[in-house]
Amino acid sequence: MPENEDLIHRFYTAFNKRDYQTMINCYHNDAVFRDPVFDLKNKQEIAAMWTMLCKQGKDLKVSFSKAEAGEEVGSVRWEARYTFSQTNRKVDNVIQAEFRFKDGLIITHKDTFNFWRWSRQALGVPGYVLGWSPLLQQKVQSQARKSLNAFLRDEF
Template sequence: MEQHELLIRQFYTAFQKRDYAAMQECYHADASFHDPVFQDLNAKQVRAMWQMLLTSSKDLKVSFSDIHIAGDTGTCTWEAWYTFSKTGKPVHNVINASFQFKDGKIFQHHDSFDLWRWSKQALGLSGLLLGWSPMVQNKIRATAKHSLAKFMSAS
């Protein structure tokens, strides 16, 4: 099995086991992360994000599949099932991940998913009616950014 594929498998297996320290070890010292909610995180922030998400989730389940590697880049699909803590609503999120590798670690990690689909599940009726709007999506991002900053300052 190719080195980068092993790294992706190691990352998501640690995710399944809720082992944020093992996930953090998969990232390069100068890593970056981006998804529709947590945008443009640096290495310190992405490590803290996974710790925050894993320590706050009570019922997270994760699966991953379709790993493809091409040189120093890779992709995979992963899915998460959990209860959104702010509303108590169940969420099933399907995420397409892309990676750039450097020095045997994840250097750039970009997750993409449908934020409106997520908001319909996590927020219920308000997400269904307004989750597509930039105003609501920016509020989701601002809340996540604030939560991460608060978590990091408490650590």
Template sequence: MSQHDALIEKFYHAFSSKDYKRMTECYHKELVFQDPVFGPLNYEETCAMWKMLIKAGSDLKIYFDKVDSNAQQGSVNWIAVYSFSKTGRKVQNKISAQFRFKDGLIVSHHDHFDLYKWTRMAFGPIGYSLGWTPYFQNKLRTQARGNLDKFMTKS
């Protein structure tokens, strides 16, 4: 196993154990994170996001496989299974993550998943009918970012 494979595994083992502090130890201070909901985040925002999601996800389960890396970049497939807090609906989100490394840490972390598929699971009929629209997706992003900003202010 390569050094970066071990780093990715450390991150996801910490995530599955709901240990956001150990997760953030895997990140470089110059981190750039991005996903379809939160958009681009810096190191502090990303650390707060994981802490917020872990604290809210009482039934959160994380599974991962296909860890692959070299000296510059890496990838993993992972699944998050949880009840979406706003609706109580069960979500099984399949995510593909890509990483870049600097000084033995993750400096770039991009999660990719089908946002429309996620909205259908999280919102049910409303997600089916509106989840594909830019209006709905932008509103979702705005709310997620607002929740993160509030969480960071309180922490």
């Protein structure tokens, strides 16, 4: 298996085990991360996000398929099943991840998923009615950022 494809396998296998330290070790010191909720500009924020999600995701199950990687770029389709803690609702989120690599590590990680689909599952009726709206996405982003900042301050 090519080196960067192995890195993707290592990352998502660790994620399913909630082994955030192994996940963090897959990132370059200059890494950035972006998805519909987070826009993280450094490895410390990325490390805090994965640590927070792994510690809080008591019933989190992660699976992945179609991992592909060359020397510079890679991708994988992954799925997260968990209970959204703020509403106690079950979520089955399907994500497409795109990577750029440097020095055998992830330097850029971008996750894409259908925010409206996610918000319907996680938030129920408000997500169904407003999940398409940038206002709801901004509210979720703001709340997630507050949670991450509190985690960075108190536990990281």
